[in-house]
Every structure is written in structure tokens, then in C-alpha cells.
Amino acid sequence: EAQVTQNPRYLITVTGKKLTVTCSQNMNHEYMSWYRQDPGLGLRQIYYSMNVEVTDKGDVPEGYKVSRKEKRNFPLILESPSPNQTSLYFCASSLRGGLTYEQYFGPGTRLTVT
Amino acid sequence: AQKITQTQPGMFVQEKEAVTLDCTYDTSDPSYGLFWYKQPSSGEMIFLIYQGSYDQQNATEGRYSLNFQKARKSANLVISASQLGDSAMYFCAMREADMNYGGSQGNLIFGKGTKLSVKP
Numbered sequence: 001e002a003q004v005t006q007n008p009r010y011l012i013t014v015t016g017k018k019l020t021v022t023c024s025q026n027m028n029h030e031y032m033s034w035y036r037q038d039p040g041l042g043l044r045q046i047y048y049s050m051n052v053e054v055t056d057k058g059d060v061p062e063g064y065k066v067s068r069k070e071k072r073n074f075p076l077i078l079e080s081p082s083p084n085q086t087s088l089y090f091c092a093s094s095l096r097g098g099l100t101y102e103q104y105f106g107p108g109t110r111l112t113v114t
Numbered sequence: 115a116q117k118i119t120q121t122q123p124g125m126f127v128q129e130k131e132a133v134t135l136d137c138t139y140d141t142s143d144p145s146y147g148l149f150w151y152k153q154p155s156s157g158e159m160i161f162l163i164y165q166g167s168y169d170q171q172n173a174t175e176g177r178y179s180l181n182f183q184k185a186r187k188s189a190n191l192v193i194s195a196s197q198l199g200d201s202a203m204y205f206c207a208m209r210e211a212d213m214n215y216g217g218s219q220g221n222l223i224f225g226k227g228t229k230l231s232v233k234p
Contacts, residue, residue: 033221042118042205042226043159058221090159092222099147099209099220100166105159 002027004106006091012112013081021076021109023091029104031097032074033058034066036087037108043090049074050097081113117141118206118225126231127196134181135191135228137206143167146210148189149222150180153203162204165189196232203227 004025013019025032033048035058045058049068063085065077074093078085089109094101119138127133139148150162165173165180173180181190193200206225 035224040226043207043224045221045223048221088157092159097212097220099145099211100164101147101209102149102161102164103222104161105151108157108159 002104004091004093004104006089006106006109008109009107010110012114014114015082016080019078019081019111021078021089021091021111023074023076023106024072025074025093025104026072027093027095027104028071029093029095030071031094031101031103032068033092033103034064034074034076035090035092036060036085037090038087046076046089048097081111083113085111086113087111116225117210117223118208120204120206120225120228122228123226124229124231126233127193129198129232129234130195132192132194133196133230135193135204135206135230137189137191137225139187139189139206139208141187141208141210143211146208146220148180148182149207149209150178150189150191151205151207151224152200153205153227154199155202159205163191193230198232198234201230201232203229 034046035043047066049055091106092103094103146167148165152160163175179192205227209220212220
């Protein structure tokens with residue numbers, strides 16, 4: 001089944017404790033992206049990747065890191081999480097970054113930082 | 115300035131009636147793509163429909179259609195014959211050219227969403 005998977009789905013952690021949210025897609029997509037969703041703000045892009053070893057900042061990159069060493073995986077790293085990073089996180093992918101390609105979303109990761 | 119504006123934070127519709135969800139966008143690029151996504155209470159994001167800036171006809175997908183008015187920069191989603199399962203958040207999004215990649219690729223920019231509630 002074609003899908004985007006994220007792990008973990010739920011995570012409660014404490015301020016400053018490094019964490020990684022994994023994202024994997026099995027559709028051989030070139031483009032991958034991370035979003036955060038907060039009430040009343042819609043989805044905001046954190047980082048994106050047009051292909052392997054190519055990553056760029058989105059609208060809200062502060063406090064996050066990413067890497068794209070292989071095509072299928074695009075982990076999101078929070079080196080020192082803070083309470084303002086409590087949010088619902090989505091990973092998404094599309095065949096390419098072109099204007100006509102819809103993005104397929106993972107199920108989301110709900111992160112709470114205390 | 116907001117790129118995608120959804121002016122209806124919440125809407126109600128009677129089951130079996132049609133409903134229109136508004137979306138206006140702001141871009142100076144001639145090439146762009148417009149998307150609608152549905153987010154039910156379970157949280158996943160579901161792609162509904164796509165409209166390209168050069169498409170001559172309005173997009174349709176089953177009960178979903180897109181009322182695309184390019185001069186007005188609006189891309190309203192029309193849901194016909196509403197069902198209880200249509201109750202969800204609906205997001206309008208635009209993919210416009212990214213000049214870091216020669217304008218041929220772009221990122222998805224989302225509006226803040228409209229919460230649709232279907233009444234039995």
C-alpha cells in the first residue's frame with residue numbers, strides 16, 4: 001500500500017531532550033516536506049526537500065533540523081525542544097516538487113513538550 | 115500578506131444540500147496549482163481536488179467541484195449533496211513557483227481552514 005508513515009504518533013517529552021520524528025514514504029517520491037499545525041494557524045511548512053541531499057527552510061524552521069540521506073526517509077530533529085514546539089506535525093511527499101503534484105500526508109505526530 | 119485566505123472559520127449545512135467553501139489567493143505568478151484538502155476529526159489530511167492555473171475548465175471529482183475564477187483569484191470548493199461524513203476541516207492550498215528552483219517547482223501554502231458541520 002502506497003503511504004507515508006510517521007513515528008511516533010504521539011510523544012510527550014521534556015524541555016531540552018533531543019528527539020527525532022521519523023518519516024518514510026514508499027512511493028519513490030522526490031519531494032518531501034514537514035509541516036506543523038496549530039489551532040487557528042493552519043499548516044505551516046518547517047522544512048522541505050526537493051530530492052536526496054537537497055533541503056531548504058520553510059516558513060518556520062527555527063528549532064528544527066532535517067536530513068535527506070535517502071529518498072524514502074526525511075526525519076525531523078528537535079535538538080532542544082521547547083514548549084512552543086508543542087504541536088501536531090505532518091510529513092508529506094509528492095512525486096516531484098512541480099506545481100501540479102498533490103502531496104500525500106502521513107498520519108501526523110502529536111508532540112507535547114513540557 | 116496572506117497568500118491563501120479562507121474567510122469562513124466555520125459553516126453549517128443541512129444534509130443533502132450543497133455548500134460552497136470560499137478561498138481566495140494572492141500570487142503574481144502566472145503558473146500555480148490550487149488544492150483542497152479535507153481533515154476529519156481523526157486528523158489525517160485527505161487530498162480532494164486540484165486546479166491548475168492554466169486549466170480552462172473547472173475541476174470536478176465526484177461530489178466535489180472547484181469554482182475557479184482566475185480574474186478574481188478565487189478557488190471556491192463546492193460540495194454537492196452534503197453527507198454527515200463531510201463534517202471536517204477543509205483547507206485550501208496553493209503551490210506557486212519557487213525561484214530557487216527556476217520557477218518549475220514550488221511549496222504548498224495553506225489557508226487557515228474552514229470547519230464544516232453537516233446537520234442531519
